[in-house]
Amino acid sequence: MTIEARLPLAPLCEWIRRVDDHAEARIALLRRAAAALAGECVVRESDRAELADKMERWRYQHLNARSGQMVAQDSRLLDALDLAAAELAGRTARPPRRTRELLRDESLVTARIAEASEMLDESYPLDDLIEQATALTVERFGDPGSGRLPGLDRRMLLYAPLYLSNHCINHCVYCSFRHPQPIERTHLSFDQGKAEADILIGRGFRHILLLGGDFPRLTTPEYYAEMIAYLGKQGVAAAVEIAPQSTAGYAKLVEAGACGVTLYQETYDERRYAEFHPRGSKASYDWRFEGLDRAAEAGMGRLGLGFLLGLADPVKELQAMMRHAAYLQLRYPDRTIAFSLPRIHDAPGGFRPPCLVGDDLFIRMYCVLRMAFPEAQLVLSTREGATLRNRLATICITQMSAGSSTAPGGYESCQCRPSGEQFPVIDQRSVADVVAWLKDHAFRLTWEIQSR
Ligand code: SF4
Structure with a gap:
């Protein structure tokens, strides 16, 4: 029209x-x-x-x-x-686009989402919820009949983050990359990024998540596209977790071979959003909120949602994210939806998250996501410790990182100076250790993204 x-x-x-x-x-x-x-x-x-x-x-x-x-x-x-x-x-x-309206659109609350939301209430027994989420994950992601440990033999996709740049113009109060935080800043050249990627490929990874701060002069779509194309030639599926792009910008990444995008809203609470993102392009709530719409329209196959646990009421946030996912599914039914729940453990400058989330609620939220979205990929990073990651892996997680670094050059392929990391890696196990644990617990490891 x-x-x-x-x-x-x-x-x-x-x-x-x-x-x-x-x-x-x-x-x-x-x-x-x-x-x-x-x-x-x-x-x-x-x-x-x-x-x-x-x-x-x-x-x-x-x-x-x-x-x-x-x-x-x-x-x-x-x-x-x-x-x-x-x-x-x-x-x-x-x-x-109706992204803003989705937060008030009751029609997006499907029967599944409504039923799962009731399980967010702590009066709902957590053990029962874990049992149901585990059974559903095995049903959808399992390999019935072949397991040594009945009920646990299922696929787990391993991936690695690759930080390319920690330059950033934004002032997100919780992030170590924020401007003007005094950290070592590194922007990897293509050759340096390639050397880091080669290390990850050598460790077995065939799915790599490219990350970088928001620094428009350096972290352009063309910069990421070159790395995505290189990875594609090595048989690696690359996704991005970078600043929101225009639709045309995302289209360049898709053209280069990007398989997906992860874009956390950080918080769906607009007042809190303004408080925690006071300056820089990230201060625009709508530009970020519609980022996944633009990525989907540009052809991204996987849409990764999340919010930063600690910034606002976690239950309301989860409900908003589920509506967001339902909205995207309605508009782009052929895409894979993935969820992550990154939790703040440590922040620069004495920032104290106002709404800390304990382990039980954290587990409950992942289980609720499984109940509401049985087919979704649930992703867990090394922000969490080994014990909790192992436990969640046996419940509902389908994709996890291992042996991660959150600093550009962190895999130590290049001779650049050590640079600042975005957040501390809590699960310090090597890739081999994570792989060994998963195999011992009857997971079938996949290194490549597969269609469901
Ligand atoms: S969260 Fe992202 S945009 Fe914000 S300061 Fe950190 S790297 Fe920059």
């Missing part, structure tokens, strides 16, 4: 002049887009893509600028920009 079909330009332009400091540039952009969409002039594909990108960015600038004072025209303009950008970029027609 074109801009003109949704919205007559003349009255819209009058309204833009009243509310937008850059009104004339905006209106000129709208007119160019409207003409291109109406076929009134010949527009090269690259120009259409550029127009689409500009309209997408304007939409987020408008969301930020008008936050808290939206009127009907805002919604109409936002939808028009959303749809026009998609149409200009030649993407498949779809309804407008």
Whole structure:
């Protein structure tokens, strides 16, 4: 649906002049887009893509600028920009994004989610919940009949994080990479990143998660795309956990071979979000919240959701994340959904998370995710200790990292100076030790991403 079909330009332009400091540039952009969409002039594909990108960015600038004072025209303009950008970029027609509304949309709370949410209440016996979550995981991810330990023989995907850069312009209060935290900053060159990747490949990994801070001059989509393409040639599936990208940016990563994206909302509580992300591009709640929408639209096959445990009420956060996942599943039913529950244990500058989560609630939350989303990948990093990781592995986890470093150059392939890590690795076991434990407990290890 074109801009003109949704919205007559003349009255819209009058309204833009009243509310937008850059009104004339905006209106000129709208007119160019409207003409291109109406076929009134010949527009090269690259120009259409550029127009689409500009309209997408304007939409987020408008969301930020008008936050808290939206009127009907805002919604109409936002939808028009959303749809026009998609149409200009030649993407498949779809309804407008409704990410913000999902937090209030009761229709997203399926019977499964509702039933699982009741198990979040601590009056629901944890042992019963663990038993059900374990049985469901074995049913969906198991290999019945072949196990030495009945009920435990199932697949576990091992992956490794590869930090490429710890430069960052953002001020996230809980993160060691935040600006201007005085840590050693390292940005790996392609050759340095490749050397780190080769070490991980040598250890057996065939799924690598690329990570980096948000530093637009250095950590560009092209920078990650080069590494993704290299990994693809080595038979490694690469996913990214990087700053949110534009739809076009994600498309470059997909084109290079990226299999998925992990993007934690950190907190769905908008007030808390503003408190913990005071400056930098990450201060834009909507840009981050819609990141998975943009990634999915660009063709990412795996969508990884999460929030940072410790920042806000964990039960409300989990419920918001489940709605978010249900929303994405409705719009992109062919994608794999993955969940992670990263928990803050240590933070720089004396930051104290206001809502600490104990082990029992942590386990309960993972079990609830399994009950609500039986097919989802549940991911657990080395932020947690070996004992708890082992326990959760036998319950519901289907993907875990091992032998991780959270610092660029941390696998010590290159002669760069030691740089700061993002968070301490609690499970310090080597890859071999984790593999041995899993094998002893009748897990069938997979190193490559498989379709379910
Ligand atoms: S959480 Fe991410 S964006 Fe925030 S400071 Fe750390 S690396 Fe940067």
